[in-house]
Amino acid sequence: MSTHNLFDTKVLRVKPESIKFPPNSFLDGSLPIISDPETEAALREAARIIRDTDDTVAFPTETVYGLGGSSLNDNSVLNIYKAKNRPSDNPLISHISSIDQLNRKIYGDTNVNPSELLKHIPKSYHCLIKTLWPGPLTILLPVPPQSTNTLSKLTTADQPTFAVRIPSNPVARALIALSDTPIAAPSANASTRPSPTLASHVYHDLQGRIPLILDGGACKVGVESTVVDGLCTPPLLLRPGGFTYEEIKNIGGEFWENCKVESTKSVKANEKVRTPGMKYKHYAPSAKVVLLLPSEDKNKEKKLLNFTQLFTKEVNDNPAVKKIAILTTKYLDNIKDSELENSKNYDLIINTLGYSGEEIQANLFAALRQVDEIDKVDLIFVEGIPEEDEGLAVMNRLRKAAANNSIKF
Template structure:
């Protein structure tokens, strides 16, 4: 790693037996332009172009993987057409093999050339949503055809695969330059909060991967929405960067009766999309979710007293109603934001910040209403939390 990258990203003790001297390469998203009708981008910054080419070469010529930014979270990408590359993803993350991966493409043309072939078409039910949200944080399920080149390791042997076209210029450029559909889960160690900066990726995967492309912080902050239009009624498998309200608004009549899948699949139930099984999004500190607790004062003070946490270091992540607890020396209060979109952007970042930098013992998080981006936020929080405290403030609408 360069000295500049080393100074920006302090060394981690997580991996003492490193296989790679992980490099962090700077990439300027403002220098990347996709013109209508063009599959390849125009890139005005020489360093950005060279770093993207270096990462693309890894995807094309090796079985290794790279970390890169998307509009949702940072991804860990390897060729979705190559079994060994997909194995490298699972190995780097220590991810269970029955947890499927989403394939990322740079264009509809690439999807047809590389995956679908001449005989397969995208079902009509998806077309209005693709027109509105591709490129963007929406993943759709497509059937695995008889001769589909997608690695079965990305689908966990399911008859469908998930695919999306990211809108982040770095992600899309990397996929386009390599001309490789990329299987890419979030670039974190399995069960940890998803990464929204290159530093988060470095913290978790230093020594496990050769390259991280640093394109600055992600804007959406939670993973893509995953939908299944192959069943009737269609299903929302994972809430994310495109809200349920937006799907109904822009999807047309067929999406008006969309069903929300259960948050967590059963132990023996096949998993059709990431995030439906196993522990997810969890810091080292214990996360406690507070729902319908008003300003939080009474419920938090009772929890601290009842669990003898007077000497514990606690972080409170507030949003709409919680008070600051400013007179408590052992309590850190941080603001997630005042809208569902702001909370979505800041959630994983602040979970990691108080856990990895502030070294707190407990993280208390204020629940938010499930409208708009709130559905995705509460989906993640319900999986990150070890315990949920429910108050009696019934005027709020929560999950």
């Protein structure tokens, strides 16, 4: 990554709790009321950058921090790719603040009857979005006809569909509403790195490459949005994320009962992908990551014994390793340094990711960044969890972070 700094990156603190939206604003586009003057000033400055320039802004969503530019502006989208060092054939999600904004700004439809507000959204999605929007759910929609389409081809990677969602984080929603611009926003990290869940993660990766970071505190969900395709039959879960596969099936109505999970493990170099996160190396720390896959065996003592043997072999095979992190979930939570052979020969950090799926998901990226960027370890062991509920999204990210370097234990 180039060290050439283009910007003196500003970090402006905003208070999410000072932003209040009227109940139907995600439908009709009514604006938020912001009680904190500093938050409002920061949001208006960020909105001006999005609306009136080609530059980008980093901002918190409920999932991870996003790096946003106008979905309608080729140069803004190019600047997102440039700041992240990201391949430009990876499509971007467009974030909107309301269905009204989708109709006006993307479909160029300014006279939509209130009773037809969802006219540009296929019926297959109606049950899902009525319950899960605003929130971490991204849907695929057909790109509008050429005569009315305003989306940059760089946002869609020149495909017939585009990905869109309404975030529930008040800072994100207010920024999109105040700029009245659909915002294309991948995660605000350098490409291939773990996604950022704190403003400090964004600053670490993108300082000097973007003009502004809105600091709204920690992201609650901790992994990116769930991406679904309801334009095909049966429908597809393209990327597991903030809502679980089980929730999509239960809430989506009859059409989603047979929802399939996209199972492509790798994508060919020249293959187009319909959603972010399906191609290229992702979520990877600098250190080597070994993912421990849960086996059928639930015996804790046996698992500890298995792990100590794996640990010893890995360390013996890599004599250069001086500092090791173990990120635990269910079975390794009370492992002690003393149980690991040769533990005096290197520094050992043992951190828990949490016990519930929600906790593990929320802590995942921050924990990987902590041991990699701050503790500067050489090797990371991560204890995986079963691939159900939040586990599907957690393990999707961990397999990529480990570059499929995984062992059953």
